[in-house]
Amino acid sequence: MKRLIVLVCLLLPACATNRINTRMASWNGQTVGKLLERWGPPSQILPDGPNQIYSYVYDRAYTVQQPSTVVNVGSRNRPQPMIFGGNANTYNYRAWRMFWVNPDGKIVRWAWGGR
Numbered sequence: 001m002k003r004l005i006v007l008v009c010l011l012l013p014a015c016a017t018n019r020i021n022t023r024m025a026s027w028n029g030q031t032v033g034k035l036l037e038r039w040g041p042p043s044q045i046l047p048d049g050p051n052q053i054y055s056y057v058y059d060r061a062y063t064v065q066q067p068s069t070v071v072n073v074g075s076r077n078r079p080q081p082m083i084f085g086g087n088a089n090t091y092n093y094r095a096w097r098m099f100w101v102n103p104d105g106k107i108v109r110w111a112w113g114g115r
Contacts, residue, residue, distance in 0.1 A: 024097065024110045032101045039097075048100060051108065056097045060114070063090045 027035065032054065036042075039056060046053040066087050074080030095114030102108045 020112055020115065024112055027099060027107045027110055030107050032099075032105045032107065035099060035101075035107065050103050051100045054099045054101060058095045058114075059092065060095055061090055061092045063088050 035054060042054040043057040044055050046055060066085055066089065068086035069084045070081050071084060072079045073082045093114055096112065098111045099107050100109035
């Protein structure tokens with residue numbers, strides 16, 4: 001059972017990475033007009049030699065709920081349950097997607113970070 005849990009934990013991030021790589025790769029050869037239509041205006045446009053980099057940056061967060069613990073603070077005959085813990089931790093991170101657009105308006109390269 002432990003091996004199965006470890007295997008699942010190792011494969012889930014890989015599946016997400018493959019999914020993002022596939023989505024990003026589908027933009028190769030597409031026009032910048034189609035990108036703007038689908039993604040909207042970029043966070044910024046940067047020069048890169050003859051090309052331009054369309055950069056999309058997102059600030060994201062996720063919350064992890066910690067398990068609660070119930071403890072009997074009474075006696076065996078008169079139980080008094082008390083609940084401890086159950087705090088939530090929120091983690092912030094930045095995700096980004098970048099597309100290199102050539103002078104003809106075609107996407108020729110891409111990169112990403114964060115999920």
